[in-house]
Amino acid sequence: MRIYKHIITILVLANMFLMFACTNDMDISQPVEPGLEDKVSISLFTRAQDYSIPVTRGGANETGIEKTPYVLVFKVDGTSTKCIETVRAVEDLTTDKRYVLLTRQATGTYRFLILANNGTHFYFEDQRYEWSESNLETYLVGKELSYISENLLTDKLDSPQQNTVPYTSSGWDHLLPMSYLTDPVSGINDNTKIGEVGSPLQMVRGVAKLVFINEPELYLDSSTSSQMRYNKFVMGGVVSIMNTPRQGKVYNMDDNPLTTIGLTEVAKNDYSDMLLSMQDVNESWAPPYMQASWGDPCYVHETAADGGLFFIIKGDLTADFGTGTEETRTFYYKMAPVDNNFAQIGIERNHSYEFRIINVRGPGHSTVAEAMAAPPSNKLLLDYEVTSVDLSSHHVIANGHYYLGVSNSRYITYTDEPGTWQQAFSIVTDYFSQSGAWSPIRNEILSTQGITCDVSAISSSADASHPQVVNVKFDNSISTGWVEVWLGDLTLTVRVDRSGVVPVGGERLIYYKYYKDPGAGNEWWEYEHYLINGNVDSGASSWIKLAPGSETIPSAAVGYTSGGGAYFSPDPAVLTNVTDVVTSGIGKIQVYITDNSIAAGGTGQVRNGTFYLSTGYHPSYAPQNWTDRIKIDIKQAGS
Structure with a gap:
């Protein structure tokens, strides 16, 4: 069994990814009614259009958004980011425009949290409320963003069993929940915007998408020159998803899933109906016998690696079961999402997971109950690959x-x-x-x-x-x-x-540009990008370290290269405070490549690693909301 995690980071246009689509920019302000002079009208987006990103072959509307999402306003003051206002967007039916009326703020730094497609009810501090401006104002105003992230939850699925498939069944609105936290802006005034053409919002789905593929391993029959299957397994679909969270965070600030929430099972009609069904893939590019549930996916809340999530799949296996002749029997198999070492993996929001079965080695269980009581079939009966696609990237x-x-x-x-x-x-x-x-x-x-x-x-x-x-x-x-x-x-x-290759002794990489004014004789360094966050691939996280940059550039700058780095010797005092994931509030990030010598605890061998930096506009350029991504490959010399 193999697992591949493709972090395809898709920095998506709002009008494409379940996001706010801006087909034409709106006037900066709308008329404000008398008595509301302290309010400012801010355009949110125009007409939402559906774009298939990724390809939506079925299931929920992955590119749709309700017309009037909620906007939470947070004031940033040092380490505090506190909610000061909650507003629902207004639709102008005469112009098909959407906007919000926010309290004018002459000074200060602010961020907007947009919440969309969240149904009729939410939970806050374990109590259930209807989605409304008044309820959000009553319970959220005055609370810190971090507290809201942990305590503002979606409505609950039924327990112990959810009998309709979330987001795709009758009675659901078929829109996936999503959220977006903007970059900081200075003040709230007539020049403030939340999303616009060229710099749209990049909404994040609050659920994960599950797709199953049956692509049997093939061999070439020399007598017929035809591709044949090692096993004859036809998958019907998935009849049960066990131990899936009943609810999730409306907005997840730290990417950590809920670990104390109740779990449930999703199933239909006592397992007589499929939760998701397989279809034959009759495309010219597809290998023989391929099946997929692209037209019938499932959506689940994010779950921790130790959450115990598993699936019960149903299929027909044609084989000789000891009778001397081939026959077809129906079996159930228990699948758990695991890695190469058969350790359970977590399910992350805004990711699409493809479970690709490539080999079924033998008969499974005769009933769903038997399959549930048994250990997962991954080790003994099923070979499959997991592809994880981050839907918030490119x-x-x-x-x-x-x-x-x-x-x-x-x-x-x-x-x-x-x-x-x-x-x-x-x-x-x-x-x-x-x-x-x-x-x-x-x-x-x-x-x-x-x-x-x-x-x-x-x-x-x-x-x-x-x-x-x-x-x-x-x-x-x-x-x-x-x-x-x-x-x-x-x-x-x-x-x-x-x-050039990073020397064995390590370096500190700070992405500055060198500027010089020959006429005035001045020279100075400035950051080349406004850096929002960074992360290191897991294989290099022990020796590539990230830290927020300082406001000023150290006087020890010794040079600038075409790759964009000003190099400094590593600072051991700073290395005690670095990490492999960092967010910067001032647009500056430093990268530390640690000493690779054996004496310093390194490998002494040449090593390669990758890290990523996300960039955006400086808040002084607000209200432009835009981010992009830099990929950096590091080769460090050995001793």
């Missing part, structure tokens, strides 16, 4: 017919082998999955002189579940270049940079 643009996205808009590699292939970024699109005839369009991947890409066009199989990786290599004389991705009238550009 920078995406769209034209109303299809979208195009790249995982990061900048790539930096620290290496002494410029002529080797480097995995720079990945591409997603739904263009090739669109139904109907399309005229030929431009499909090119171009690069500037000295930069070579391993592909020249976007693959027809590139989608959100199968991103196309683009590798680049540099000529020895080139340290900076660009890669352009064209699909019809959509184009995205990725900047690629190369710096």
Whole structure:
């Protein structure tokens, strides 16, 4: 059994990802009624449109949003981020515009938390209330953002069994819950916006999507030259999801799932009906015998790794069961989401999980009850792969017919082998999955002189579940270049940079730019990007460390490279306070590459690692809400 976690970070346009879509920008302000002079009218978004990101073959409306979401206003004061106002958006039916009336604030720093598609009721401090402005004001105003994150919860599923499938069954609104916390803004006035064309909101789904695929392992029959299955298993679908949380956080500030909430089972009609059903995949690109539940997914709340989540699947196995002839029997199998070591994995919000069964080695259980009482079949009877797709990643643009996205808009590699292939970024699109005839369009991947890409066009199989990786290599004389991705009238550009290998003794990387005014004789350093947060891949988290940057640049700056780094010796005092995940409130992040010598506790061997930085506009440029992603590959020398 193999597990792959593709962090395809899709920094998505609001109008695409279940997000706020801005098809045309609204006037900065709406008329304010007499007596409301202390209020300011702020445009939220215009008409929401449905874009398939990722490809929505069925299930809930993953790209829809209610017309009047709630906006919570928080005042930032030092370490405090406290709710001061709760408002529901208003729809102007004459213009199809949406806006909110917020109290004017001449000074101070503020953030907006947008909450949408949350149904009719919520829980706060273990009590159930109707969603309304008055209830939110009564219970949330004066509370810290962190407290609201932990205590504002969705409505509960039934217990001990939920008999309708959440978000896809009759009686549900088919819209997935979502939230978004904006970057800080200075004051609240006529120039304030919450989402606009070119810098839309990037909403995050509050649930995870589960899809199952049956793709049996094949072999070539030499006598017939045909592809044959090692086993003849036809999956009907999933009849039960056990130990799924009854509710989740409306907004999750720290990405930690609830661990004290009750669990339930989702099933239909005493297991006689499928929760999600499999369909044959009769596409030219699909291998023989492939099945998938793309048209019938399930959605669940995030759950911790030790939550005990498992699934009961049903299918028909054709084999010789000791009678001397083949026959077909129906069996149930218990599946748990586990890693390579058969340890349970957690389920994260805004992720799509594909459970791909590749081999069924033998008969399962005759009844659902037997399967539930037994250990998971993963170890003995089932081989499968897990693909986890983060649905909040790639920078995406769209034209109303299809979208195009790249995982990061900048790539930096620290290496002494410029002529080797480097995995720079990945591409997603739904263009090739669109139904109907399309005229030929431009499909090119171009690069500037000295930069070579391993592909020249976007693959027809590139989608959100199968991103196309683009590798680049540099000529020895080139340290900076660009890669352009064209699909019809959509184009995205990725900047690629190369710096030297990090020395064995380690370095502190601070992403500054060097400026000099020859006329005045002045010179200074400034951060090249306004950095919001960063994270290190798990394989390198022990030696690549992140910390918030300082307001001033140390006088020990010794140089600037084309890769964007000003280098300093590691500071042991600071290294005690660093981590592999960091959020910066001042737009500055420092990266520490620790000493790799054996004497300092390093490996003494060459090592490679990857980390990511998210960038955005400085709050002084508000109200522009925009983020992007930088991927950095590090090669550190050994001793």
